[in-house]
Amino acid sequence: FVVLLLNINLCSYFSHASPDSANSSSHDLASPLKGLKLNGSFDFSNTSVVAYDFGNRFHFLPLAVLLPKTVSDISTTIKYVFDLANNSELTVTARGHGHSLQGQSQNNGGIVISMESLEEQKMYIQTGDLPYVDVSGGELWINILHETVKQGLTPKSWTDYLYLSVGGTLSNAGISGQAFRYGPQINNVYQLEVVTGKGDIVNCSEKENADLFYGVLGGLGQLGIITKARISLEPAPKLVKWIRVLYSNFKLFTKDQEQLISLNNTFDYIQGFVMTGLSSNFSRKNPLQAGPPSRSEGKILYCLEVAKYFNPEDTNTTNQFTENILSSLNYIPHTIFQTDVPYVDFLDRVHLSDLKLKEKDLANVTQPWLIVLVPKSSIQSFAKEVFGNILANTSYNPILIYPFNQSSWKHNTSMVTPAEDIIYLAAFLTSAPSSSSGPDGLDNILTINKRILDFCETAKLGVKQYLPFYETQGEWRAHFGDRWEVFAQRKSTFDPLSILAPGQRIFSRGP
Numbered sequence: 001f002v003v004l005l006l007n008i009n010l011c012s013y014f015s016h017a018s019p020d021s022a023n024s025s026s027h028d029l030a031s032p033l034k035g036l037k038l039n040g041s042f043d044f045s046n047t048s049v050v051a052y053d054f055g056n057r058f059h060f061l062p063l064a065v066l067l068p069k070t071v072s073d074i075s076t077t078i079k080y081v082f083d084l085a086n087n088s089e090l091t092v093t094a095r096g097h098g099h100s101l102q103g104q105s106q107n108n109g110g111i112v113i114s115m116e117s118l119e120e121q122k123m124y125i126q127t128g129d130l131p132y133v134d135v136s137g138g139e140l141w142i143n144i145l146h147e148t149v150k151q152g153l154t155p156k157s158w159t160d161y162l163y164l165s166v167g168g169t170l171s172n173a174g175i176s177g178q179a180f181r182y183g184p185q186i187n188n189v190y191q192l193e194v195v196t197g198k199g200d201i202v203n204c205s206e207k208e209n210a211d212l213f214y215g216v217l218g219g220l221g222q223l224g225i226i227t228k229a230r231i232s233l234e235p236a237p238k239l240v241k242w243i244r245v246l247y248s249n250f251k252l253f254t255k256d257q258e259q260l261i262s263l264n265n266t267f268d269y270i271q272g273f274v275m276t277g278l279s280s281n282f283s284r285k286n287p288l289q290a291g292p293p294s295r296s297e298g299k300i301l302y303c304l305e306v307a308k309y310f311n312p313e314d315t316n317t318t319n320q321f322t323e324n325i326l327s328s329l330n331y332i333p334h335t336i337f338q339t340d341v342p343y344v345d346f347l348d349r350v351h352l353s354d355l356k357l358k359e360k361d362l363a364n365v366t367q368p369w370l371i372v373l374v375p376k377s378s379i380q381s382f383a384k385e386v387f388g389n390i391l392a393n394t395s396y397n398p399i400l401i402y403p404f405n406q407s408s409w410k411h412n413t414s415m416v417t418p419a420e421d422i423i424y425l426a427a428f429l430t431s432a433p434s435s436s437s438g439p440d441g442l443d444n445i446l447t448i449n450k451r452i453l454d455f456c457e458t459a460k461l462g463v464k465q466y467l468p469f470y471e472t473q474g475e476w477r478a479h480f481g482d483r484w485e486v487f488a489q490r491k492s493t494f495d496p497l498s499i500l501a502p503g504q505r506i507f508s509r510g511p
């Protein structure tokens with residue numbers, strides 16, 4: 001998501017983790033696990049390495065970390081836990097890159113599977129008419145980018161930050177500025193291999209075991225562990241024309257965003273963000289150097305961010321194209337910032353800008369992010385109250401806001417979105433120093449987040465949370481709405497004992 005990424009120095013954090021608690025009967029539970037025949041192994045000592053996440057607010061110590069080498073290691077472990085039936089409360093959580101925000105990839109006293117240890121599937125790229133890449137569920141998107149571009153190919157839909165695992169983003173959706181055209185990452189998967197909550201290894205696609213396939217996509221890790229994924233590819237461009245223009249009027253900003261996503265011949269990436277003032281280091285020549293927007297006189301500006309992919313031989317036509325399309329927009333004159341950058345640098349932009357911030361000790365920062373999906377019909381009321389009132393005189397940055405059209409998305413996945421065709425993603429990606437009890441402190445930010453959610457609720461804006469966080473099943477039922485029954489039915493079919501991903505706090509382990 002991030003215009004500015006706050007990077008936790010994870011290595012230094014490991015040694016400082018102070019997990020909440022571990023299961024008291026951990027010794028009894030550990031012995032039989034040691035007896036399982038695996039290609040990989042269990043680690044019972046360094047469990048604190050998985051008792052953190054990017055959000056840095058929850059720290060749960062598991063009993064053991066499974067370092068699987070093969071898919072059968074995962075299946076064997078889950079089968080063992082499943083066979084314990086109601087004689088145990090043991091649960092299992094897949095952990096991708098641990099970039100959850102509220103403990104979703106942690107497990108208090110259970111087993112965490114370190115998906116990055118999985119050695120199957122080695123990355124395989126199929127070229128030809130319908131290119132795809134087969135990857136492990138633990139693979140990071142940054143590695144997929146680097147390998148596929150070597151063959152002149154690339155996945156179509158991305159997240160803003162690429163140091164996330166395939167299984168982790170497919171369990172949510174995977175949304176960025178390409179989603180208006182291709183849908184989120186869950187829309188761009190041909191098939192999956194999944195280990196269910198019974199330990200079965202199942203291949204699934206739209207044609208084969210479709211209920212599991214759709215259920216796992218956006219399924220918050222509840223129905224199975226994604227061990228392999230086949231992801232669709234397209235030809236990779238070499239360069240990207242990366243453009244930002246500014247607006248002071250929210251209506252014009254959203255009008256232009258909506259016009260751009262409706263055109264057939266348009267940009268390849270369309271996003272936007274809210275600025276409470278221009279940063280002094282916001283370079284006209286190189287947006288890679290754009291720093292965090294700073295507050296200035298309480299004035300709000302909106303930044304439309306777009307990109308056009310191209311190859312060097314098409315430079316002139318691309319310049320002409322962007323000139324034409326920009327001339328139809330309503331941004332403030334003379335506020336165009338543009339540059340041409342290599343495709344890989346563009347996609348990895350958050351990491352590159354992050355490197356410049358590395359000196360900061362970000363282990364001492366929490367990330368109380370709030371991300372909501374707002375229907376088009378509510379976006380003006382949402383902006384008026386949230387930007388004009390709730391966030392007036394605060395330093396909430398960065399805030400992303402951009403629309404996409406859901407009409408071509410797969411509709412029977414587990415992802416929950418507002419009912420309208422065009423919806424906006426509004427992401428409040430603020431961070432809070434752990435030591436602060438002032439306006440920038442965690443408590444205050446959480447209060448503001450709650451005010452935003454309460455307003456959406458009372459004004460009946462039809463908003464849904466993305467990367468949802470709830471603590472009771474009642475709240476989850478409300479989140480899923482009329483799709484709860486299908487989700488709960490799929491859960492009882494594929495994970496009947498509710499063994500998987502208890503960190504989402506949706507279902508409780510049961511017989």
Ligand code: FAD
Pocket residue numbers: 001002005053054093094095096097098099100101104105115137138158159160161164165166167168169171172173174175176220221222224225226227467501503504
């Ligand atoms: P983890 O935190 O390890 O796991 C997340 C959940 O998925 C857990 O419930 C876990 O059990 C489950 N899970 C993990 N692996 C598997 C698997 N193989 N099979 C089944 N379940 C599994 N999201 C966007 O859509 N767009 C963005 O642009 C974006 N940018 C982000 C930038 C940053 C800096 C951060 C911290 C997050 C961002 N996210 C974004 C959110 C991100 O997509 C999710 O938090 C994602 O789950 C993180 O992936 P991970 O590999 O770290 O998952």
